[in-house]
Amino acid sequence: MRKRITINNNLINGPGNVPPTQPTSPTTPTSPTQPTQPTPPVPPLENILFIGRNGGITVYDVARNQVITEIESTGTPNDIFINQPMNVLYATSQQGLSVIDLSTYQLIAQTPVPMSGIFNEIGYNPDNNTVYVGADFRVFGFDASNNYELIATIDVPRTGGTSGRFALNPSTSLGYLPVSPFNMYVLDLLNNSWASTINTAPNYAGSVATNAATNFIYNTNSSTSVCQTCLPLLTETQTPSLQQFLLKSLGICLQT
DSSP states (O other), rough: OOOOEEEEEEEEEEEEEOOOOOOOOOOOOOOOOOOOOOOOOHHHHHHHHEEEEEEEEEEEEEETEEEEEEEEEEEEEEEEEETTTTTEEEOOOOOOOOETTTTTTTEEEEEEOOOSSOOEEEETTTTTTEEEEEEETTTEEEETTTTTTTEEEOOOOOOOOOOOOEEEEEETTTTEEEEEEEEEEEEEETTTTTEEEEOOSSSSOEEEEEOOOOTEEEEOOSSSSSHHHHHHHSSSSSSOOOGEEETTTTSEEEEO
């Protein structure tokens, strides 16, 4: 038996009247894209001041007498150090060790403070590509070739007081950590160890700086404006010791 099929409007058994398709709502116009912020101009490094302030660093062009930019990612810096060969800036603060690209003034790495306490002065040793930071009776080492990961902690005896002051001599790979009242700890940075101690008595062990060209270290103290210490190179058979220094009452330490 055959079944009759009715075809209406080309639809099998469909309605006789198909409602018209509703018009599509107009597309909302796209908001204009915000322009990319231009990279601040980068004058020669010798024309730039990096000024630590509350909450960050002001970058100032001394040739044009104007602020170039503000760096907010470092926190309030305790110390600022320029690594010119790598074109980066290091800053220490309660946020840790911050690394700034000097081509863009952008943060490229930040390692938190390894432990609570003082986290202060910075030095860079090219022999092992390590950044060192003075702290409470210790110095921390950060690997510049591995995103500034903490790789070394050099502890010294806890005698007197410390403020995290630190300096290193890149020509000898020696570091110096003054601890009041009269100790200047000498650190072997190739082995990341405490090598010896210089007794600065009767002069106070204060801030320290080095001169790689002359192999001198300079230690300010309460009795004189500067204490000059001549240090021999650290070798397997020659280690700085008290016997190698003649401590003068004027605060000048001369090599004997």
